[in-house]
Amino acid sequence: MTIIDQLDPIFKPRSVAIIGASSNPLKLNNWITISALKSKFDGKIYLVNPRVKDIQGFKTFSSVVDIPADIDLAAIMVPAKLVPDVMKECIEKKVRGVIIFSAGYKEIGEKGIKREKEINELARKGNFRIVGPNCMGVYSSAVNLNLTALSAKKGEVAFVSQSGGYGLEIFATAMQNGITFSKFISTGDKADVKDHEYLEYLNNDPDTKVIVLYLEGIEKGREFYNIAKKITKKKPIFAIKIGRSEIGRIAAQSHTGALVGEEEVYTAAFKQAGIIRAYDIEELFDYLRAYLTQPLPKGNNVGILVGSGGVGVAAADKCAELRLKVPPLSKENQEILKTILPEFASFRNPVDFTGSGAENLFGNWGEVRDIFNDKNIDSWFFSFPGSGFSGIKDIVKSYEPIMDGLQGLTRIEIFGRDDAPFIAAGNEKDETIKPLLEKLLGLLFYPTPERAIRAIAALNNYREFLDEYASVEKKFELKGDFKVADEIITNTLKEQRTNLTEIESKQILSVCQIPTTDVFLARNQGEAVKYAQKIGFPVVLKIISPEITHKSDAGGVKTHLENEKQVIDAFNQIIENAKRYNPDAPVLGIAVQKMATQGIEVIIGTKRDPQFGPVIIFGIGGILVELFKDISLRLLPISKTDAEKMVNEIKLHRLIDGYRSYKAVDKNALVSILLKISDLTQRFPLIEEMDLNPVFLYPDGAVVVDARIILEKSEAKQ
Numbered sequence: 001m002t003i004i005d006q007l008d009p010i011f012k013p014r015s016v017a018i019i020g021a022s023s024n025p026l027k028l029n030n031w032i033t034i035s036a037l038k039s040k041f042d043g044k045i046y047l048v049n050p051r052v053k054d055i056q057g058f059k060t061f062s063s064v065v066d067i068p069a070d071i072d073l074a075a076i077m078v079p080a081k082l083v084p085d086v087m088k089e090c091i092e093k094k095v096r097g098v099i100i101f102s103a104g105y106k107e108i109g110e111k112g113i114k115r116e117k118e119i120n121e122l123a124r125k126g127n128f129r130i131v132g133p134n135c136m137g138v139y140s141s142a143v144n145l146n147l148t149a150l151s152a153k154k155g156e157v158a159f160v161s162q163s164g165g166y167g168l169e170i171f172a173t174a175m176q177n178g179i180t181f182s183k184f185i186s187t188g189d190k191a192d193v194k195d196h197e198y199l200e201y202l203n204n205d206p207d208t209k210v211i212v213l214y215l216e217g218i219e220k221g222r223e224f225y226n227i228a229k230k231i232t233k234k235k236p237i238f239a240i241k242i243g244r245s246e247i248g249r250i251a252a253q254s255h256t257g258a259l260v261g262e263e264e265v266y267t268a269a270f271k272q273a274g275i276i277r278a279y280d281i282e283e284l285f286d287y288l289r290a291y292l293t294q295p296l297p298k299g300n301n302v303g304i305l306v307g308s309g310g311v312g313v314a315a316a317d318k319c320a321e322l323r324l325k326v327p328p329l330s331k332e333n334q335e336i337l338k339t340i341l342p343e344f345a346s347f348r349n350p351v352d353f354t355g356s357g358a359e360n361l362f363g364n365w366g367e368v369r370d371i372f373n374d375k376n377i378d379s380w381f382f383s384f385p386g387s388g389f390s391g392i393k394d395i396v397k398s399y400e401p402i403m404d405g406l407q408g409l410t411r412i413e414i415f416g417r418d419d420a421p422f423i424a425a426g427n428e429k430d431e432t433i434k435p436l437l438e439k440l441l442g443l444l445f446y447p448t449p450e451r452a453i454r455a456i457a458a459l460n461n462y463r464e465f466l467d468e469y470a471s472v473e474k475k476f477e478l479k480g481d482f483k484v485a486d487e488i489i490t491n492t493l494k495e496q497r498t499n500l501t502e503i504e505s506k507q508i509l510s511v512c513q514i515p516t517t518d519v520f521l522a523r524n525q526g527e528a529v530k531y532a533q534k535i536g537f538p539v540v541l542k543i544i545s546p547e548i549t550h551k552s553d554a555g556g557v558k559t560h561l562e563n564e565k566q567v568i569d570a571f572n573q574i575i576e577n578a579k580r581y582n583p584d585a586p587v588l589g590i591a592v593q594k595m596a597t598q599g600i601e602v603i604i605g606t607k608r609d610p611q612f613g614p615v616i617i618f619g620i621g622g623i624l625v626e627l628f629k630d631i632s633l634r635l636l637p638i639s640k641t642d643a644e645k646m647v648n649e650i651k652l653h654r655l656i657d658g659y660r661s662y663k664a665v666d667k668n669a670l671v672s673i674l675l676k677i678s679d680l681t682q683r684f685p686l687i688e689e690m691d692l693n694p695v696f697l698y699p700d701g702a703v704v705v706d707a708r709i710i711l712e713k714s715e716a717k718q
């Protein structure tokens with residue numbers, strides 16, 4: 001059965017039994033019962049309550065099995081301890097889907113978790129799926145079914161909310177803001193149906209054009225990511241994810257582990273899946289309203305037309321912050337404006353028509369209109385401060401003749417184009433200028449310029465995402481023989497180790513054609529000298545012990561060794577330091593390697609996130625990496641474009657592009673390592689974490705100077 005077959009009985013039932021329907025107007029059960037009865041549901045509703053004979057004039061049944069008709073959906077509102085018995089009756093009745101409103105499940109701990117297991121087992125037995133438990137119901141426009149405590153307005157937005165009460169409040173607020181719905185789904189504890197399954201269903205739901213998610217957590221991150229990425233190419237997904245505080249950043253063995261927390265992974269997953277993320281309800285509504293009323297801009301150039309310089313600067317600042325451009329208008333359009341506006345106005349962009357220019361602007365609409373088609377501009381922002389000024393009413397009144405001419409015109413008639421967002425900002429409580437911009441010119445109106453620009457940026461980001469994924473890229477795949485790598489991994493696990501030494505780690509990288517410094521394992525001073533001579537001075541000596549993963553912390557790294565004597569001294573010192581650092585650590589030997597010329601130090605790392613699976617990071621290395629956390633992160637696998645974006649995204653990317661005495665580095669070499677690591681991680685699922693730290697970047701090429709690979713713990717037999 002597909003997810004559509006499984007969830008259709010819940011969202012498109014022909015008959016619904018409300019089990020635990022209540023006649024008490026102070027109870028939620030009653031509100032939902034009334035909503036359901038009042039909604040113009042296409043099918044039939046039956047009420048089940050053994051204690052009362054009728055509710056609102058509707059006959060009740062004492063059990064679902066007594067209903068003299070087939071039941072598709074059971075809405076269960078009885079106390080948790082009675083739910084299993086009710087479910088058994090539903091199985092007997094061959095009910096096809098269930099919503100459990102009742103609380104008392106995993107939120108109450110051990111006992112609740114047992115209950116959750118029990119209801120899931122019953123659902124499998126009855127061959128139906130469960131929405132909830134601990135939820136606030138469902139609205140589905142497809143059949144006009146309303147099992148929520150609110151009256152719903154039919155539209156094209158599906159809202160899936162993990163929070164029940166708050167979810168309903170958002171649902172209500174959205175409707176007050178003119179947003180209308182195809183579905184409201186309160187997912188509750190998500191004991192059975194998970195987020196990715198709701199998404200899959202909504203992907204195929206013709207009534208739903210836009211999806212909004214309110215999430216506290218995601219259970220099946222990878223599945224969620226995969227389906228979300230597919231959906232966003234057709235329908236946008238807006239999401240709020242709460243619970244961003246620092247938890248779960250457990251003591252990590254690698255730098256990557258320490259750098260990558262839950263929040264960073266969510267951010268990457270949402271971004272890569274093209275989800276439009278809002279950080280609060282205000283932002284969510286701002287973006288939703290923009291998407292539902294405006295076209296997507298074709299590019300990131302914003303035209304700013306304002307009646308006061310200040311608001312123009314505020315808007316331009318926000319544009320700069322959000323990667324939007326504010327290019328000058330075309331010469332012709334600047335000329336048009338010069339003929340109309342006072343000489344002290346600004347004509348380039350932002351265009352400040354000034355308080356005294358307003359009249360001319362509105363008075364010469366026919367000519368001004370042309371500027372909105374400026375080829376350099378993809379979105380327009382308006383503001384006309386002055387609400388509350390004495391005399392403003394008279395001034396705006398003087399525009400009346402012009403306004404009359406614009407009355408009832410479409411956007412294309414007013415501005416000559418409808419392929420660009422037209423967004424305004426100003427005092428929301430104002431009744432003079434706001435109606436002029438909002439009602440007359442049909443502009444979407446926000447209370448501040450920053451919020452208006454932020455909405456333009458959200459639309460533009462989504463358009464960029466769509467453009468990018470329109471071009472499908474060939475997947476990068478490593479070629480070669482991976483037997484050596486397999487052997488290293490198997491042998492390490494056999495030895496009940498999970499930490500690969502630097503030498504083993506570099507061997508695996510070499511198999512994957514990733515450039516590393518050559519390394520030789522010296523077991524005594526003589527061997528160390530022999531290898532140093534073979535490699536050529538200067539060399540580096542490092543401790544090799546599975547128990548010492550941070551080698552310099554143990555005094556286990558000696559660089560710049562120029563001759564035999566220095567090699568011998570370094571050898572002895574390292575052994576001594578290691579003994580002092582951890583007397584029990586077995587020392588396998590000392591690695592002798594070429595001292596690489598200093599390049600730009602970067603870190604590349606991977607780890608497996610418990611929710612979203614493998615991720616990769618890239619950042620500027622050195623001792624400051626953990627302090628600044630200037631990293632870019634992606635879910636794996638990545639494409640070449642992803643890799644290039646990762647490189648350009650970090651704050652210190654100018655260092656890579658060449659800065660002062662630093663020459664620009666070989667970006668291709670860097671991108672190539674990122675792609676190889678991506679494929680390597682896919683190829684070896686036993687690799688849990690990987691740290692290439694540092695990697696030296698040069699104007700021509702790159703080399704991995706230190707590598708640490710950690711295997712999955714459960715695979716090392718204790």
Ligand code: ADP
Binds near residue numbers: 517553597694706707
């Ligand atoms: P760890 O991270 O375990 O402390 P590293 O191998 O990263 O040890 O060594 C510490 C530092 O020494 C590196 O960050 C790098 O600056 C320098 N270093 C290590 N190996 C080399 C090498 N082969 N060539 C040049 N510098 C090196």
Ligand code: MG
Binds near residue numbers: 693694706707
């Ligand atoms: Mg290191």
